Amino acid sequence: MKVGKQTIKLENTPKILQTSSMVGPKEKQGPLSIYFDLDTQDIFLGEKSFEKAESKMMETCINNLLNKASVKNEDIDYIFAGDLLNQCISSGYCMRNLGIPFFGLYGACSTFCESLTLASLFVNANYASKAIAATSSHFCSAERQFRMPLEHGNQKSPTAQCTVTASGSAIVVKKEDGIPGPYVTHVTPGKIIDYNVTDMTNMGAAMAPAAFNTIAMHLQDTGRTADYYDAIVTGDLGVLGSEILVDIFRKEGIELNGIHADCGALIYDHDKQDTHCGGSGCGCMASVFSGYFFEQLKTKKMNKILIVATGALMSTLSSQQGESIPGIAHAVAIENEV
Amino acid sequence: MKVGKQTIKLENTPKILQTSSMVGPKEKQGPLSIYFDLDTQDIFLGEKSFEKAESKMMETCINNLLNKASVKNEDIDYIFAGDLLNQCISSGYCMRNLGIPFFGLYGACSTFCESLTLASLFVNANYASKAIAATSSHFCSAERQFRMPLEHGNQKSPTAQCTVTASGSAIVVKKEDGIPGPYVTHVTPGKIIDYNVTDMTNMGAAMAPAAFNTIAMHLQDTGRTADYYDAIVTGDLGVLGSEILVDIFRKEGIELNGIHADCGALIYDHDKQDTHCGGSGCGCMASVFSGYFFEQLKTKKMNKILIVATGALMSTLSSQQGESIPGIAHAVAIENEV
Numbered sequence: 149m150k151v152g153k154q155t156i157k158l159e160n161t162p163k164i165l166q167t168s169s170m171v172g173p174k175e176k177q178g179p180l181s182i183y184f185d186l187d188t189q190d191i192f193l194g195e196k197s198f199e200k201a202e203s204k205m206m207e208t209c210i211n212n213l214l215n216k217a218s219v220k221n222e223d224i225d226y227i228f229a230g231d232l233l234n235q236c237i238s239s240g241y242c243m244r245n246l247g248i249p250f251f252g253l254y255g256a257c258s259t260f261c262e263s264l265t266l267a268s269l270f271v272n273a274n275y276a277s278k279a280i281a282a283t284s285s286h287f288c289s290a291e292r293q294f295r296m297p298l299e300h301g302n303q304k305s306p307t308a309q310c311t312v313t314a315s316g317s318a319i320v321v322k323k324e325d326g327i328p329g330p331y332v333t334h335v336t337p338g339k340i341i342d343y344n345v346t347d348m349t350n351m352g353a354a355m356a357p358a359a360f361n362t363i364a365m366h367l368q369d370t371g372r373t374a375d376y377y378d379a380i381v382t383g384d385l386g387v388l389g390s391e392i393l394v395d396i397f398r399k400e401g402i403e404l405n406g407i408h409a410d411c412g413a414l415i416y417d418h419d420k421q422d423t424h425c426g427g428s429g430c431g432c433m434a435s436v437f438s439g440y441f442f443e444q445l446k447t448k449k450m451n452k453i454l455i456v457a458t459g460a461l462m463s464t465l466s467s468q469q470g471e472s473i474p475g476i477a478h479a480v481a482i483e484n485e486v
Numbered sequence: 487m488k489v490g491k492q493t494i495k496l497e498n499t500p501k502i503l504q505t506s507s508m509v510g511p512k513e514k515q516g517p518l519s520i521y522f523d524l525d526t527q528d529i530f531l532g533e534k535s536f537e538k539a540e541s542k543m544m545e546t547c548i549n550n551l552l553n554k555a556s557v558k559n560e561d562i563d564y565i566f567a568g569d570l571l572n573q574c575i576s577s578g579y580c581m582r583n584l585g586i587p588f589f590g591l592y593g594a595c596s597t598f599c600e601s602l603t604l605a606s607l608f609v610n611a612n613y614a615s616k617a618i619a620a621t622s623s624h625f626c627s628a629e630r631q632f633r634m635p636l637e638h639g640n641q642k643s644p645t646a647q648c649t650v651t652a653s654g655s656a657i658v659v660k661k662e663d664g665i666p667g668p669y670v671t672h673v674t675p676g677k678i679i680d681y682n683v684t685d686m687t688n689m690g691a692a693m694a695p696a697a698f699n700t701i702a703m704h705l706q707d708t709g710r711t712a713d714y715y716d717a718i719v720t721g722d723l724g725v726l727g728s729e730i731l732v733d734i735f736r737k738e739g740i741e742l743n744g745i746h747a748d749c750g751a752l753i754y755d756h757d758k759q760d761t762h763c764g765g766s767g768c769g770c771m772a773s774v775f776s777g778y779f780f781e782q783l784k785t786k787k788m789n790k791i792l793i794v795a796t797g798a799l800m801s802t803l804s805s806q807q808g809e810s811i812p813g814i815a816h817a818v819a820i821e822n823e824v
Contacts, residue, residue, distance in 0.1 A: 461578035
């Protein structure tokens with residue numbers, strides 16, 4: 149049911165049954181190391197190209213999800229997935245091997261919340277009994293597509309973020325009485341906000357206004373205050389983008405410090421890992437939510453969180469043509485008690 | 487409600503209130519000329535690049551839709567859109583100017599049915615009162631991205647199709663008693679079918695098995711026979727792909743001749759327009775459905791159609807890496823009486 153201007157309330161509160169995460173070597177060295185299910189020290193995963201490796205990582209992550217949930221491919225009604233690669237080939241080739249009806253999505257780094265939104269809405273409306281949301285990104289495939297071939301050994305600017313090598317996935321099922329959550333209670337899909345930032349090495353600044361807009365709209369639509377949530381978790385604004393978001397909210401009289409966390413800022417150790425403003429990519433929130441935050445919810449260290457994946461919808465070509473970076477953010481509220 | 491293995495029945499039968507179409511010069515010269523709302527003789531649409539032109543075409547098409555339906559931007563709950571460009575920039579930049587919460591999709595040439603599926607399901611479940619589905623493609627932006635810069639004057643192979651310069655969009659609203667349709671009654675989202683076709687200049691062959699799979703699954707799930715429909719309309723298999731589809735069905739004992747039509751085969755005059763196997767691209771079914779077939783439904787020349795947009799989910803990079811072409815097809819049943 150639509151509530152307010154932009155939010156949908158999920159009256160049947162579908163349950164996130166299980167999650168799965170897989171990361172690369174750098175993410176495994178980071179502070180969230182113990183929360184990830186799987187990791188690989190081989191960035192090629194035995195494949196001949198970075199793109200094939202990324203696709204295999206997503207497939208491995210989803211197969212791990214099916215195993216953890218004790219569910220077979222043929223029991224999944226629909227899968228919603230996307231990635232950063234041109235024509236979303238990481239998802240496309242991964243789905244070829246799974247045989248599940250597939251909705252391909254493109255929302256840049258916002259894709260994990262877009263896919264979780266649709267999977268949850270499908271289960272809520274009885275369109276599906278079980279649906280999967282999945283995304284991936286790979287540092288090496290992203291670097292050579294969006295920036296420079298790795299062989300160039302390019303320097304990054306201080307405001308830049310590192311695309312994470314990671315995949316995350318979640319399976320959403322119908323709520324059953326007596327079986328604990330967490331449950332998806334509300335979703336707030338975002339609209340594009342563009343403050344005319346043109347610096348491709350400062351995505352946090354480009355996406356922060358979109359995160360603000362979606363979170364503010366979510367709070368307005370639901371009548372909640374920010375501190376209703378144990379955490380409001382953005383996708384990958386990174387360190388600088390997070391500061392900008394907190395600043396914008398402060399100007400509106402809302403203090404997010406102590407409530408806000410950012411997956412891009414959490415995934416690496418900034419003092420030791422030389423990752424500039426932190427992580428980014430479709431796999432960032434996907435792996436950090438599926439690894440760390442899902443565990444916090446299951447163990448009831450957190451009971452109410454709002455995850456807000458943020459995306460920058462430009463391409464190398466649009467930047468070369470002088471365009472600014474359109475930001476978007478999609479929010480999903482996940483709660484243990486409903 | 488899910489029916490059978492892959493199909494969703496829309497019990498509230500949302501109505502397609504209005505459609506809008508816009509095409510380029512070559513499509514305007516074709517046999518469906520009189521059915522398109524808008525056309526442009528300037529392939530740049532006054533913009534400085536083909537990509538900006540494509541984005542402007544989609545925006546013009548959607549604004550025309552809003553005008554025709556007498557609906558304002560702010561009355562649209564959600565918009566579902568996608569295109570062929572890397573990172574879907576045609577849609578992304580178009581949405582920047584519309585200010586409507588946005589779900590970005592990538593399904594290659596299957597995207598129109600993917601977007602119409604989601605828009606219809608959102609209205610059916612009361613997630614939205616009004617939702618828009620839209621896609622676009624542009625011959626010049628696609629040629630230089632997927633094949634060669636136009637300046638090369640490349641020859642096309644006989645099995646190749648031409649990416650159409652076109653955009654189409656539809657607005658889906660709640661059914662009201664006493665107000666005539668057409669209505670969306672069922673959707674059958676597809677899974678990936680890959681028969682190991684690697685020839686990027688023969689997409690029809692790569693996508694035909696996916697179209698077969700989705701149509702066969704739709705008929706099985708709904709208990710309908712092919713001749714239940716006045717037309718089963720594929721997206722853009724083209725002339726050769728259409729023959730393959732009819733052949734596959736014939737082997738299964740089902741005769742599609744006389745029922746089947748293909749938007750890629752319909753949009754150009756093959757004797758006069760030098761378009762080889764016909765049209766393709768996200769804008770092909772979008773414009774042909776929004777122009778021609780919607781008119782057939784409104785005037786009751788047709789009362790029951792199944793539209794099946796087909797997509798090839800490869801990229802230039804995956805082809806360079808020796809991968810085959812994964813096909814997908816999504817079906818939407820549209821009927822005047824429910």
